Amino acid sequence: MNLSKNQIIILSAVGLIILIFVLIFLGVLPGKKQNNSSSPTSFQQKIVAKISFWTYDENPQNFNSLIQSFKNQGIEITIRNFDSYESYNSALLQAMAVGQAPDIFMIPSTEIPVFANKINPLSTTQLPLVTLQNLFPQIVINDMVVKNNIYGLPLSIDTLALIYNRDLFNKAGIVSPPDNWVSFVDLVKKLTLKDENGEIVQAGTALGTTSNIHHATDILYALLLQAGSPITKNGQAVLTDNPSQMAFQFYLQFAKPTSTYYSWNANLPNSLDAFAQNKVAMIFDFQKSIAEITAKNNFINYGIAPLPQLSTSSPIWVVPARYSVFTVSRQSKNYSIAWNIIYTLTTNQNQADQYVTLTGKPPALSSLIQKYLNDPNLTVFAKQALYAKSWYGPNRTTLDQTFENALDALLNANQMEFINILNQTQSKITALINNIY
Known part of the structure; x- marks a missing residue:
């Protein structure tokens, strides 16, 4: 049978595609996960970044869901918690003094002016002000936004x-x-x-x-x-x-x-x-x-x-109000990843709601404030967050x-x-x- 030139080209292309799929299936070419036959879950995600995350007066287990979700993306988060703010603040300042500050750290909202030159803020071009206003009560905008920069985001407002x-x-x-x-x-x-x-x-x-x-x-x-x-x-x-x-x-x-x-x-x-x-x-x-x-x-x-x-x-x-925020150190080499972690933790409704459930603390996220307005334990605090005010x-x-x-x-x-x-x-x-x- 005599084939036309076009038919020859089509058949050759089909054959090449079939060959590629066979090679991928056999593992000769990349594209198929190589699982250990004795453990189908033994495939290890390549670690692309390690993030240090410091907190105080928190239970590190409250962040397990966050840690796992980023681990699946190849980002390893290590939480270090301090029982008191006094010991935390001392250790944090010492770490900053020797250039070993954590990527993400936690501070009281009123301490933003003190730590401002140690923070690498998020620009409002990255997180538009209108978006922030839709996500959080006015107190967060008043306290955290300075000269078109966002200096921290909260999980809870008391x-x-x-x-x-x-x-x-x-x-x-x-x-x-x-x-x-x-x-x-x-x-x-x-x-x-x-x-x-x-x-x-x-x-x-x-x-x-x-x-x-x-x-x-x-x-x-x-x-x-x-x-x-x-x-x-x-x-x-x-x-x-x-x-x-x-x-x-x-x-x-x-x-x-x-x-x-x-x-x-x-x-x-x-x-x-x-x-x-x-x-x-x-x-x-x-x-x-x-x-x-x-x-x-x-x-x-x-x-x-x-x-x-x-x-x-x-x-x-x-x-x-009294509340703490999460922010990114100026010394961090993982600025974008660190802010992505904070944004996910504080604005993802599932993540933020899980934190409220585990801790019993009043929420900061506006959508959760609405949810807890009728909760007998949190209704007053949720409602008050809407008109709360800070004094720096x-x-x-x-x-x-x-x-x-x-x-x-x-x-x-x-x-x-x-x-x-x-x-x-x-x-x-x-x-x-x-x-x-």
């Missing part, structure tokens, strides 16, 4: 809330928690019980001191921000204006024996202990502290309510101590001393700010 004792409320005939400060002080008066000597036997709230109040300065920051104090402005602390003075006075009145609302003093137990012992009706704390309370008293009947506001009719509500402060430990010292000194100060103490504190805070910025 906020300050009112935690109240339902049994003490029921006993006093109180149906619901207060949603504004006027109602709050009225309930404090009703819930505070004293013996014949005027000693407090049941506190309406834990406010006014610092040594035995958990997160005392966060409560003060909330009052300052709600009162309209900027706390800092143009690199200067602002603490002597009327809104700031009113916030300080409001906080302190609960620890003054001459006050109508006297309900707390330095001789009482720590606020968390007192609450667990049914000795105080209302405290202010973060979601993270609830586990500590229930560990002290697993049978305590408590409720969670939003942080009271000056007025619930106000168009702007203010509640302080350099060296949070030193800053908190400075404010605590001021509160302690102000408690028994006369009017002239009051202003002098605020002026001195203002100068100290300004010096701290200028030392960082």
